Amino acid sequence: MDIRAALKNGIAQLREANAPSFTLAAELLLLHVLSRNRTWLYAHPEEILSDTDANRFLDLITRRAAGEPTQHLTGKQEFWGLEFEVTPDVLIPRPETEHLIEVALDRLAVRELRANRPPKSDGAGLQIADIGTGSGCIAITLAKELPQANFVATDISPAALAVAKRNATRHAVADRIEFSQANLLSPVGAQHAAPHPGKIQNSAPPASRESRITDHDSRLFDLIASNPPYIGRREADSLAREVRDHEPHAALFGGYEGYELYADLITQSAQHLKPSGILVLELGHNSLEAVQPLLDTSAWTNIGVTNDLAAIPRILAAERV
Numbered sequence: 001m002d003i004r005a006a007l008k009n010g011i012a013q014l015r016e017a018n019a020p021s022f023t024l025a026a027e028l029l030l031l032h033v034l035s036r037n038r039t040w041l042y043a044h045p046e047e048i049l050s051d052t053d054a055n056r057f058l059d060l061i062t063r064r065a066a067g068e069p070t071q072h073l074t075g076k077q078e079f080w081g082l083e084f085e086v087t088p089d090v091l092i093p094r095p096e097t098e099h100l101i102e103v104a105l106d107r108l109a110v111r112e113l114r115a116n117r118p119p120k121s122d123g124a125g126l127q128i129a130d131i132g133t134g135s136g137c138i139a140i141t142l143a144k145e146l147p148q149a150n151f152v153a154t155d156i157s158p159a160a161l162a163v164a165k166r167n168a169t170r171h172a173v174a175d176r177i178e179f180s181q182a183n184l185l186s187p188v189g190a191q192h193a194a195p196h197p198g199k200i201q202n203s204a205p206p207a208s209r210e211s212r213i214t215d216h217d218s219r220l221f222d223l224i225a226s227n228p229p230y231i232g233r234r235e236a237d238s239l240a241r242e243v244r245d246h247e248p249h250a251a252l253f254g255g256y257e258g259y260e261l262y263a264d265l266i267t268q269s270a271q272h273l274k275p276s277g278i279l280v281l282e283l284g285h286n287s288l289e290a291v292q293p294l295l296d297t298s299a300w301t302n303i304g305v306t307n308d309l310a311a312i313p314r315i316l317a318a319e320r321v
């Protein structure tokens with residue numbers, strides 16, 4: 001079988017199975033099997049596939065037709081121009097989350113301008129937290145953009161943290177990101193309760209990796225970013241099977257309504273941000289109404305909402321007073 005025939009066959013099977021973006025999916029799976037790029041693929045339509053490659057491709061097409069996401073079959077997804085490893089243990093990074101990166105970088109630049117410093121910062125001295133890091137795409141992308149900043153990236157799932165660590169190593173930022181299993185910002189297994197706001201003093205860089213792993217619950221940050229699970233369990237039946245049956249439920253569902261985690265996230269962020277520290281949150285398609293009022297306290301100022309390309313309010317940002 002040549003490349004043209006294999007692709008035609010794969011596209012036909014995926015179309016028959018009602019797989020979304022069936023042409024792109026078939027192309028990506030063939031490129032993955034052949035370890036080639038798209039230019040090569042279309043320049044060599046007559047190339048004959050080895051039996052091994054043809055069988056591997058048809059196997060992947062069958063699995064995709066049965067609902068497995070393309071990214072689980074290729075093991076990767078691009079985000080902000082960077083390639084991330086993905087497995088069934090992490091949410092597949094979504095394009096909407098790139099708006100969160102844009103807003104975070106814009107807000108940090110405005111802060112620099114206000115302090116009479118050049119807007120394009122290398123992040124020197126900045127302490128940043130990514131809550132619910134999943135694949136690590138937010139912390140790692142910000143670490144690439146801010147090559148002098150330091151990070152804490154938390155997740156409740158140890159399996160997700162393992163993937164995030166591998167991605168940090170792949171992108172050569174692992175030495176600046178402390179990965180920690182935590183419930184939001186409270187380390188899992190810690191004996192103490194969330195810190196009292198009046199007791200937070202520790203904004204100095206930690207002395208050692210060991211101390212960082214245990215004491216981030218008392219650290220103060222310049223920026224806290226989070227794309228928390230925000231889908232409502234009541235919406236589960238309306239999700240695509242690729243999402244509902246294959247992505248981790250801890251990454252998808254925030255509770256029955258979906259927005260349940262935001263109250264704790266905002267309370268903990270108020271306790272963990274420096275004065276003028278920035279909070280940037282991704283929202284579910286219908287979360288704004290429930291979440292924005294949570295910022296309506298004397299702790300927050302400069303509240304802003306950014307729409308995604310589909311005009312859905314997607315990013316909520318605020319500054320700690």
Ligand SMILES: C[S@@+](CC[C@H](N)C(=O)[O-])C[C@H]1O[C@@H](n2cnc3c(N)ncnc32)[C@H](O)[C@@H]1O
Nearest residue numbers: 091132133134155156183184227228229250251
């Ligand atoms: C929507 S995913 C976001 C993943 C990644 N940040 C991204 O933007 O693609 C939410 C992540 O939060 C984690 N998570 C869920 N509940 C959590 C909690 N209470 N504390 C910390 N992480 C949590 C999930 O395991 C998942 O990795």
